[in-house]
Amino acid sequence: xxxxxxxxxxxxxxxxxxxxxxxxxxxxxxxxxxxxxxxxxxxxxxxxxxxxxxxxxxxxxxxxxxxxxxxxxxxxxxxxxxxxxxxxxxxxxxxxxxxxxxxxxxxxxx
Amino acid sequence: xxxxxxxxxxxxxxxxxxxxxxxxxxxxxxxxxxxxxxxxxxxxxxxxxxxxxxxxxxxxxxxxxxxxxxxxxxxxxxxxxxxxxxxxxxxxxxxxxxxxxxxxxxxxxx
DNA sequence: TGTCGTACTACGTCTGTCGTGGTAACTATA
DNA sequence: TATAGTTACCACGACAGACGTAGTACGACA
Numbered sequence: 001x002x003x004x005x006x007x008x009x010x011x012x013x014x015x016x017x018x019x020x021x022x023x024x025x026x027x028x029x030x031x032x033x034x035x036x037x038x039x040x041x042x043x044x045x046x047x048x049x050x051x052x053x054x055x056x057x058x059x060x061x062x063x064x065x066x067x068x069x070x071x072x073x074x075x076x077x078x079x080x081x082x083x084x085x086x087x088x089x090x091x092x093x094x095x096x097x098x099x100x101x102x103x104x105x106x107x108x109x110x
Numbered sequence: 111x112x113x114x115x116x117x118x119x120x121x122x123x124x125x126x127x128x129x130x131x132x133x134x135x136x137x138x139x140x141x142x143x144x145x146x147x148x149x150x151x152x153x154x155x156x157x158x159x160x161x162x163x164x165x166x167x168x169x170x171x172x173x174x175x176x177x178x179x180x181x182x183x184x185x186x187x188x189x190x191x192x193x194x195x196x197x198x199x200x201x202x203x204x205x206x207x208x209x210x211x212x213x214x215x216x217x218x219x220x
Numbered sequence: 221t222g223t224c225g226t227a228c229t230a231c232g233t234c235t236g237t238c239g240t241g242g243t244a245a246c247t248a249t250a
Numbered sequence: 251t252a253t254a255g256t257t258a259c260c261a262c263g264a265c266a267g268a269c270g271t272a273g274t275a276c277g278a279c280a
Contacts (some may be wrong), residue, residue, distance in 0.1 A: 004210050006119045007267085010236060012214055019217040030274050039213045049237055051260070056236080075245065077258070094218050100118050101211065103149045106130040107122075108204050116268060117236085123267085139227050159268055160226070160272065166267080187227070 004043050013045065013053050014062075015097070018090040021063065021082040028054065028078070054080055062086035114153050123155065123163050125174075125207070128200040131173065131192040138164065138188070164190060172196035 006013075020031050028050055035045050057063045063080045082090070116123075130141050130166055145155050167173045173190045192200070 004206060004213060005121075006237065008206060008210050009214070010120050010267090011118045013236080016214070016217045021218060022219065027258080029256095036214050042209060043213050046238060047259080048261095052236075052238095069114060075258075085157065089218075094220075096114060096118055097214065097218060098223080099152060100114050102121070103153050104112060104122055104126070104207065107126045107147050108207060109200075110204075118259075120236090120267060137227080139225095156269060157228080158230095158270080162269095185227075 003041075004039075006043075006046065006049065009043065012093075012097075013049060014057065015090055015093045016045075017050070017053055017057070018062065018082055018086055018093075021080060021086070022090070025066075025079040027080065044076070049100040060085075062089050062091075113151075114149075116153075116156065116159065119153065122203075122207075123159060124167060124198055125203045126161070127163055127167070128156075128172065128192055128196055128203075131196070132192060132200070135176075135189040135191040137190065167196070170195075170199075172199050182183075 009016075016035060017031060020026055020034050026034075028047070032045055032047065032050055035043060054063065054065070058065055058080070061083060063082055063086055065078050065080050068077045070080060119126075126145060127141060129130060130136055130144050136144075138157075138184055141158055142155055142157065164173065164175070168175055168190070171193060172195050175188050175190050178187045178189060
């Protein structure tokens, strides 16, 4: 099974992550598993890529974090929630995707 | 008319350029005009991006350059020709594109 | 004379991704 | 009891493609 090089997907991690936050907050490990499952193992996001995307998007105001400190075994977990600005950004990126797709496909033979 | 940010298209300049070399050699200025025309002004490649892609792809053996020194006015023009390795790379990238597209569209709402 | 088009090149910066490695607690298996 | 695996991250630095800025040089046209 071929795997997508992450260089290709660059710039699209943001919308993939935001999509998974549209309906409810989530956290890194869960999101990474969902990406893997939803893509049928075709795309496995690198941990560092994921967590640096969180940092960047929080700085840009697209997501907000909050910590659950009451997990079993005294563990912590950092959740992320999409903001209204994040929803707008997601929408804009989706529209850009449609355009991009149309353009690229003009340069695909056959 | 919205314009595609080149960050989005990152990683795809290679196949766009190679597509335009599939049938005959060409050169920078011409390719840049073709991209603009074919995309209906939706994607205008930056000159530096284009020429650095040439350098990189020649280093990787995907294209070969040759210079036409006999232009009117004593001008020179550097042409690029796709190599067999370049054709293979183009094919592989096209297949990767299909996969990538399918994956990304799972994360596009609506 | 100056702008536009043609046809590049050099140099440095930015940013998203990636590689490596580390922490720490629980859980299943041998 | 040991150890491997899963969960759940974080820090640090490197890389590479894209980009911004600037410059060269010639011809055509107004």
